[in-house]
Each structure stands twice: as structure tokens, then as C-alpha cells.
Amino acid sequence: MLAPPPTAAAASRIPPLPPEAFEAWLRGEGALRYDDEHPFHARMQDGGLTRDEIRAWVRNRYYFQTRLAVADALVVAKAEDSAFRRAWLRRVVEHDGDVDGDGALAAWRRLGLAVGLDEGELARHDAVLPGVRFACDAYVELVRRATLAEAVATSLTEVFAPKVLARCIAAWETHYAWVPSEALLPFWLRLRVAGRDGAEALAFVRGAATTYEAQARCVAALVDRCEIAWHLLDCVQAASRVDTPPSPALALHAA
Amino acid sequence: MLAPPPTAAAASRIPPLPPEAFEAWLRGEGALRYDDEHPFHARMQDGGLTRDEIRAWVRNRYYFQTRLAVADALVVAKAEDSAFRRAWLRRVVEHDGDVDGDGALAAWRRLGLAVGLDEGELARHDAVLPGVRFACDAYVELVRRATLAEAVATSLTEVFAPKVLARCIAAWETHYAWVPSEALLPFWLRLRVAGRDGAEALAFVRGAATTYEAQARCVAALVDRCEIAWHLLDCVQAASRVDTPPSPALALHAA
Numbered sequence: 001m002l003a004p005p006p007t008a009a010a011a012s013r014i015p016p017l018p019p020e021a022f023e024a025w026l027r028g029e030g031a032l033r034y035d036d037e038h039p040f041h042a043r044m045q046d047g048g049l050t051r052d053e054i055r056a057w058v059r060n061r062y063y064f065q066t067r068l069a070v071a072d073a074l075v076v077a078k079a080e081d082s083a084f085r086r087a088w089l090r091r092v093v094e095h096d097g098d099v100d101g102d103g104a105l106a107a108w109r110r111l112g113l114a115v116g117l118d119e120g121e122l123a124r125h126d127a128v129l130p131g132v133r134f135a136c137d138a139y140v141e142l143v144r145r146a147t148l149a150e151a152v153a154t155s156l157t158e159v160f161a162p163k164v165l166a167r168c169i170a171a172w173e174t175h176y177a178w179v180p181s182e183a184l185l186p187f188w189l190r191l192r193v194a195g196r197d198g199a200e201a202l203a204f205v206r207g208a209a210t211t212y213e214a215q216a217r218c219v220a221a222l223v224d225r226c227e228i229a230w231h232l233l234d235c236v237q238a239a240s241r242v243d244t245p246p247s248p249a250l251a252l253h254a255a
Numbered sequence: 256m257l258a259p260p261p262t263a264a265a266a267s268r269i270p271p272l273p274p275e276a277f278e279a280w281l282r283g284e285g286a287l288r289y290d291d292e293h294p295f296h297a298r299m300q301d302g303g304l305t306r307d308e309i310r311a312w313v314r315n316r317y318y319f320q321t322r323l324a325v326a327d328a329l330v331v332a333k334a335e336d337s338a339f340r341r342a343w344l345r346r347v348v349e350h351d352g353d354v355d356g357d358g359a360l361a362a363w364r365r366l367g368l369a370v371g372l373d374e375g376e377l378a379r380h381d382a383v384l385p386g387v388r389f390a391c392d393a394y395v396e397l398v399r400r401a402t403l404a405e406a407v408a409t410s411l412t413e414v415f416a417p418k419v420l421a422r423c424i425a426a427w428e429t430h431y432a433w434v435p436s437e438a439l440l441p442f443w444l445r446l447r448v449a450g451r452d453g454a455e456a457l458a459f460v461r462g463a464a465t466t467y468e469a470q471a472r473c474v475a476a477l478v479d480r481c482e483i484a485w486h487l488l489d490c491v492q493a494a495s496r497v498d499t500p501p502s503p504a505l506a507l508h509a510a
Contacts, residue, residue, distance in 0.1 A: 130482040131489060134389040141396060227385035234386060238493055 014212040022215050023206055029219055030156055033226035036164045040237040045167060047175025053240045054176060055115050060132045060236050062108045063125050064229070065186075067136040069095035069105060071143040071154075078148045087200065094193060107185040114183035131235035135228045142224050149208035153218035154225040156205065158198035165191040269467040277470050278461055284474055285411055288481035291419045295492040300422060302430025308495045309431060310370050315387040315491050317363045318380050319484070320441075322391040324350035324360060326398040326409075333403045342455065349448060362440040369438035386490035390483045397479050404463035408473035409480040411460065413453035420446040 017025065035041055043049055044057070072091040079085045097103025112122045121127055143151045169187050172179060209215045272280065290296055298304055299312070327346040334340045352358025367377045376382055398406045424442050427434060464470045 131386055131390065131486045134393040134483070134486060135386065137396065138389040138392055141392065228389065231386045231389060234493060235489075238489060 012211075012213050016210055016212045017215055019206045022209065023202065025215070025219055026153070026156055026202070026205070026222060027159065029223055030160055030226065033223060033230065034157060034160045034164070035226065035229040035233055036160075036167075038230055038233040038237075040233040045171045047171065049176075050240075051116070051178070053236070054179070055117055056129075056236050056240060058108075058112050058115050059117055059121070060128055060232055062112055062122060063128045063132060064136045064139070064232060065095070065105060065108050066125070067140050070140050071151075074140070074143045075148070075151045075155075078146075078151055084204075091197065094189070104186055104189045107189055111179075111183045111186055114179055129235045129239055131238075132232050135231040135235070139225065139228050142221065142228075146221055147214070147217070149205055149214060150217050150221040152201050152208070153205045153221045155201045156198060156222050157225060157229065158194045159202060161194035161198065162191060165194060267466075267468050271465060271467045272470055274461045277464065278457060280470070280474055281408070281411055281457070281460070281477060282414065285415055285477055285481065288478060288485065289412060289415045289419070290481065290484040290488055291415075291422075293485055293488040293492075295488040300426045302426065304431075305495075306371070306433070308491070309434070310372055311384075311491050311495060312488075313363075313367050313370050314372055314376070315383055315487055317367055317377060318383045318387060319391045319394070319487060320350070320360060320363050321380070322395050325395050326406075329395070329398045330403070330406045330410075333401075333406060339459075346452065349444070359441055359444045362444055366434075366438045366441055369434055384490045384494055386493075387487050390486040390490070394480065394483045397476065397483075401476055402469070402472070404460055404469060405472050405476040407456050407463070408460045408476045410456045411453065411477050412480060412484065413449045414457060416449035416453065417446060420449060 016022070036045075040049075040057075044054075049057070069092060072088065072095065076085050076088045076092065079088065093103070095103055095105050097106060100106070109119070109122050113119065125133075139154070143154060146154070165187050169184055169191070172184055172187070173181065205218055209218045271277070291300075295304075295312075299309075304312070324347060327343065327350065331340050331343045331347065334343065348358070350358055350360050352361060355361070364374070364377050368374065380388075394409070398409060401409070420442050424439055424446070427439055427442070428436065460473050464473045
């Protein structure tokens with residue numbers, strides 16, 4: 001671009017926000033856009049999803065989980081500091097476990113089997129909705145191109161996750177009792193670490209974004225992450241509506 | 256991946272299709288998935304779109320047009336052959352023109368103004384729907400990672416474009432007469448070159464994909480392109496439904 005947009009030029013003249021105000025900005029945007037406000041998520045909480053809708057959500061969300069593992073490895077690769085890498089590597093290990101069958105991704109696959117998906121489909125992701133693929137792949141690209149502070153900021157959804165996860169587990173135990181309790185392990189695993197991960201990421205981003213422009217970019221990165229998770233639910237919801245004819249491409253993709 | 260999926264292993268043992276059969280495969284998939292079959296497109300043809308829906312489509316489709324220009328430049332950068340680069344460079348020039356105000360992108364911006372969008376918004380793309388952004392950005396990534404043959408295959412939608420464009424111009428002249436005729440220039444510009452571009456790309460892909468696996472990957476690339484265009488319409492349609500509460504993020508994004 002020959003001339004930067006006026007907003008960027010203006011941003012470079014604004015002094016950085018004090019850390020507390022920056023944190024409040026991040027929390028405000030994150031809370032507003034977190035996908036627990038999505039109508040599909042609300043229906044999940046209220047027990048209104050059919051078994052097919054539960055399957056569609058697990059299938060598509062599992063694809064996002066696999067992208068989160070790649071993104072976390074990209075974050076590790078962005079850091080120059082051993083202590084940071086060591087801390088973030090723990091997140092990759094939490095996805096993959098120490099041995100086969102361990103870790104959150106394996107737990108997600110077991111949840112997939114428990115709701116009636118099959119192993120081959122989970123491995124190939126071939127019934128993932130195109131829009132979900134675009135959004136989740138956009139997350140990997142977002143993290144790939146981001147600065148370290150921006151990449152870490154995309155993980156700040158974890159700040160809001162614990163409350164939502166606790167409600168989510170209760171809703172599944174109550175409304176979807178056809179899913180065995182032990183299959184809900186992915187939610188428990190995330191509940192165990194989300195609070196710590198969120199606090200750690202927030203402390204890092206507060207310290208790392210030292211100009212107003214860097215702060216604004218961290219907020220924008222978090223907004224992008226929220227829009228991606230939101231769009232995932234948009235797509236799952238649209239595909240489950242009987243009044244929306246699915247793309248002929250989708251049917252073939254799934255075949 | 257430690258073990259390639261069985262389909263890839265099987266594909267490497269299948270002899271290449273004869274060029275005519277390969278072309279028929281490409282044409283079959285493309286015709287089936289081309290976005291003129293989308294309900295939103297059908298409504299556009301039938302005159303059923305409101306002015307706001309026309310605006311939403313132009314705004315979001317214009318973003319795709321800007322990504323097509325980037326993708327065409329990436330295709331040029333993939334080629335090692337002067338004659339190929341020269342031929343494909345013509346497509347970049349068709350987007351950008353020889354002087355300011357010339358070319359398809361400028362014509363799209365004039366269409367945007369004619370339907371009531373404003374210049375700043377068109378330049379910043381800040382009201383483009385998140386799902387459209389993910390899909391259109393996925394197109395650039397698809398082309399970036401593709402082989403030359405696959406990248407060219409993503410342009411084979413042009414094979415089907417002339418018939419659709421001619422119908423589209425007639426529909427706009429009839430049903431959306433509030434849009435001045437001269438604002439329809441983007442459709443005329445594309446109509447002028449689509450047949451030639453499609454035939455040229457088809458001849459290249461036929462010759463360049465010499466194994467079954469390469470042929471299958473070209474078909475998959477074309478399918479991806481069609482899914483992207485389809486998803487753009489999914490998003491525009493979903494955003495225009497009164498019964499779908501838009502993401503709070505969207506409202507702020509547009510503000």
C-alpha cells in the first residue's frame with residue numbers, strides 16, 4: 001500500500017493505554033463477541049439440539065481443535081525466549097498428550113465416536129462444512145502472520161471459557177444424557193487449564209504491547225478469533241436448517 | 256502425516272485419464288457447483304433482492320474481486336515460462352487497468368457507488384462479512400500453496416461464466432433499473448474475456464496435469480474455488496435474513 005489508511009496513521013500518534021485500560025478493552029471486546037452468545041450455542045445450553053445437530057457441532061468443532069494445535073505450535077515457533085517456549089509448549093502437549101490416545105484431541109475423537117461419528121470421517125475431516133474450513137484455516141493464517149503478542153491475544157478467549165465450560169458440562173449432563181458422561185472429557189480437560197491459560201496469556205499481552213498501535217492490533221486479533229468461532233456456529237446452524245438447501249458441493253464433499 | 260491417506264496412495268496407482276475424460280470431469284464438477292445455482296443468485300436473477308441485499312452482494316463480491324487480482328499475480332509468480340507469464344499478466348492488467356480509474360476493480364467501485372455504497376467503505380472493506388473474508392482469503396491461500404496447474408484450475412469457473420453473465424446483465428437491466436446501465440460495466444468487462452480466459456485455462460490444465468493424482472488435485476482445487484464462491488452467497492444470504500440475529504461483532508465491525 002502506498003499510503004497507510006488514516007486510522008493507522010492516527011493510531012501511531014496516540015499514547016499507549018495504561019495496562020489496566022488495555023486489559024479492560026480486551027475483556028470488553030472478548031466478552032461481547034464470545035460465541036456463547038450465539039443462538040446455536042444458546043440452543044445447545046437449553047437442550048434444543050437434535051442428535052444430528054450435536055454430531056454436526058462435534059464434527060466441525062473438532063476440526064477447529066486440530067487447527068488450534070497447529071496454531072499453538074506456530075506460537076511456540078514465534079518466540080525467541082526459552083521460558084516462553086517452554087510454557088507454551090505445554091499447550092501443544094495438552095492437545096496431543098504424551099502417548100497415543102492421551103491428550104485433548106484424542107478425547108475429542110472419543111467424543112466424536114460417542115455421538116455417532118466414525119473414526120475415518122474424524123481423521124479425514126471430509127464432512128467439515130466449507131465455511132468452517134475457511135474460518136478455521138483463517139485462524140492458522142492469522143496466527144502465522146501475527147506478531148507474538150497478537151498471536152497470544154487470539155488465545156484470550158480462554159479468559160471467558162471457564163464459566164461457559166462449567167455451564168456447558170451441566171447442560172450436556174442434563175439435556176444430552178444419551179452421550180455418556182465420560183465422553184465429556186474434552187470439556188473437563190479444557191476447564192482444568194483455561195483459567196490458568198487465560199491469565200498467563202493476558203499477563204503476557206499486557207506486558208508485550210507497549211504502543212497504542214500494538215494494543216489496537218492485539219484487540220483486532222482477538223476480535224478476529226472471536227469472529228472465527230462465531231462463524232463456525234453460523235455455518236453449523238445454517239446447515240441444520242431445513243429451509244436452507246445445502247450446497248450440492250457439500251453433499252458430494254461428504255460422500 | 257506419517258501415513259498418507261488411502262485415497263492418495265490409491266490415486267498414485269491409477270493411470271491418468273485421457274484429456275477428454277479429464278476435461279469432462281472438470282466440467283461436470285464445475286457445472287454442478289457453480290454458484291449460479293445458489294438460492295441467493297436465483298433470487299438475484301428473478302428480481303427478488305432488496306436494495307440492501309444488492310448493496311450487500313456488491314460490497315462482499317467486490318472484496319472477492321480484490322482477492323482475485325492478488326491470486327492472479329500469484330499465478331504469474333508461479334510460472335517459469337515467459338509466454339505463460341505474459342498471457343496471465345493480462346488478467347492482472349484487466350483487474351487494474353493501465354491508468355487510474357481504468358480496469359475491472361475501478362468499474363466495481365463505480366458499481367458500488369451507483370448502488371449506494373461509499374468510497375471509504377469500499378477502500379477499507381470494513382463492512383465485509385467475516386465469513387466472506389475467511390472464504391476469500393482462503394482463495395488467496397489456496398492459490399499460494401497450489402501447483403501452477405491447480406492454481407490455473409481454480410480459474411475454470413470462467414468456462415461457465417459467459418452464459419451466467421449474459422443472464423445476469425439482462426436481469427439487472429430488467430429488475431434493478433434503479434442501477435444505471437453504465438454501472439453494469441464490471442459484468443460486461445468480464446463477459447468480454449471470460450470465454451477466452453476459460454478456454455485458455457482449460458487447455459493449459461489439460462496439458463499440465465499428466466498423472467491421475469495431479470488431475471484429481473486440479474479437480475479438488477476447482478471444487479474449493481466453487482465452494483468459496485458458494486459460501487460468499489451463503490453469508491450474504493444469512494446476513495440479510497431478519498430471523499438470523501447478526502453477530503454483535505458484525506455490527507461493530509461495520510460501525
